Amino acid sequence: MTAVSPPDRTPRQRWMAVLARATQAELEAIFHRLGGEPPHQMLKAPECATLMVEGRTGGSGQRFNLGEATLTRCVVRLDEGQVGFSYALGRDKRKARLAALLDALLQAPERQEVLLNETVAPLAARQEAARAEDRRQAAATKVDFFTLVRGDG
Template sequence: MKDLQDDTGGAADRRAWMGLLARAPSGRPAELLDALGPRPAADWLRRPETGSVMVQGRAGGTGAPFNLGEMTVTRCGLRLADGTVGHAYVQGRDKPHAEAAALIDALMQTGAAERVRAEVLDPLAAEAARRRDTRARKAAATKVDFFTMVRGDD
């Protein structure tokens, strides 16, 4: 099993795919994972459980942190037969989403990583990019340009 925490690039990659899985629409990671074929057997380290986490904010994005409020999350952890461990934290109470995300996290640390990236993560990333583009176009349509006219009072 490859320990991604020792590899700065690997840890950054893992953060990226875990963030992508956490932000994916409910049910979509499971749908793409199931298209790969039967799911591998895994033992639970932590069954999916729902709780809350404190969300912090920063004034202006750079100021001192302050507690913004609590958010409901579902987390779980599992271990594949080869010993590879996968974890997931997803917003809300969606246990199947958390299960699929943890399994994908574990598979991304195995020899199946390239196939999982091509058939699960890349489509999720493309869909997320389309959602961002749509949101940006809607925001741009409401943009108002203010300008100052020179009045000619000499």
């Protein structure tokens, strides 16, 4: 996964990726600022499953199964009709439900821009700052190996 979203991603794919990486506390804070959860129905209650995580040799080589991870998914429908989905690593059912609700809210054109600017953009900025810090810390431990050529004697 790269730090920069590929250009072929849709806006919804971008906000769903940000919501999937958000913490439950961050999503709770968003709904606190919004005045609570909107009226909705559960189409698919939050449920946990496992998925196979794949890796690639050298990042671009042959695929191999790295291991399994837990995933929680949820589907909700607002009383206004928008359907929201979420998929999140881990077993946090509340987080999956809140992310699905926010996905549904973001689909309403009349509030999409405000929600993107006030909720998704700050989350994305915090996530990018955390990734940059991780890259900085990893770079600090980088070792450059080189060969010394020894002279005679």
